[in-house]
Amino acid sequence: MRRRRPPVRRTTALALSALLLPALAACGSNDGDKNGDAKDAKKDGATTAQSTDQLVIYSGRNEELISPIIEKLEKATGTEVEVRYGDSAELAAQILEEGERTKAGLFFSQDAGALGALSQAGLLADLPQKSLEKVDKAFRGSEGDWVGVSGRSRVIAYNPEQADKAPDSVHDLVEPEWKGKVGYAPTNASFQAFVTGMRVLEGDEATLKWLKGLKANGAKQYAKNGAILDAVDSGEVSLGLINHYYWYEKAAEVGADKLKAKIHFLPGGDPGALINAAGVGVLKDGGQDAAAVKAVDYLLSDEAQTYFAEQTKEYPLASGVTSAVKDLPPLDSLDAPEIDLGKLDSLQQTLEMLKEAGLV
Structure with missing residues (x-):
């Protein structure tokens, strides 16, 4: 037993x-x-x-x-x-x-x-x-x-009533047009794994600059991916950083036709397309x-x-x-970044960086 x-x-x-x-x-x-x-x-x-x-x-x-x-x-x-x-x-x-x-x-x-x-x-x-x-x-x-x-892919959820389409890169989220319109979950493990992936792919300096830019652009914090998806669906924010399966689980629960929110799988090996x-x-x-x-x-x-x-x-x-x-x-149609997933082990440095950027 x-x-x-x-x-x-x-x-x-x-x-x-x-x-x-x-x-x-x-x-x-x-x-x-x-x-x-x-x-x-x-x-x-x-x-x-x-x-x-x-x-x-x-x-x-x-x-x-x-x-x-x-x-x-x-x-x-x-x-x-x-x-x-x-x-x-x-x-x-x-x-x-x-x-x-x-x-x-x-x-x-x-x-x-x-x-x-x-x-x-x-x-x-x-x-x-x-x-x-x-x-x-x-x-x-x-x-x-x-x-x-x-496996699970990072995606950008978006509300088509507020955004005709989602950006093709997470780097676009720090631009003025998205000020106060982006939701993210800095204390969530999936977001922290994504940030660690960005550090591995683009280096600490570039990642810290992006995190500070996200905060300066008025991005809104949530506790979980599901809360972000709900906020996008209600129009509380226009965009949100989540894992793909949250949308599909919600669609199975309430019906895809009942969801205003859509999701965008990022192209070009963007760090926001990480598959963990x-x-x-x-x-x-x-x-x-x-x-x-x-x-x-x-x-x-x-x-x-x-x-x-x-x-x-x-x-x-x-x-x-x-x-x-x-x-x-x-899965083989996704344009995820090439990364050794085992290198996503430096959680301490990521948490320290999030703290330095004022996100946790």
């Missing part, structure tokens, strides 16, 4: 970033419990899985979404699964704290940056080539130790390699890939599986 582990204790984003990067520098050192999470994990009464028919998953994807597919995974692989849910960056910090004492056999991250952090720290095991080859190189770790499961991936990596010291690899292969199976496409409207990443979501452009 599948057991749920208690969620990892939450910290503020800035406190986490202060933890994550020093831990990275220490390459997953286990010299004590700096924030108490590893100690708390030992007290939760759960037994560490150490056999091939048991698996502990640390999941940065939320329980409501993941629980049904975990049940299917158990049946398909004959594996007993325990899951600890939490924020992806916080769970990565937890694994770094635990080091070789980790209870996790598999890390399921909401974004590639947290997987990149663990890869850089040398905590992920090499995946079998046959597993890696199911996914395009753009959506797997350059070291062959993590693989993407589902939720993915998985096997923990080198988890002692559950066989069960974890079975889980990886199941998550790349037609059944699991179709589940993510239908439930979240994300892009399936395994070859041979396509989305049936109405009017969703094919």
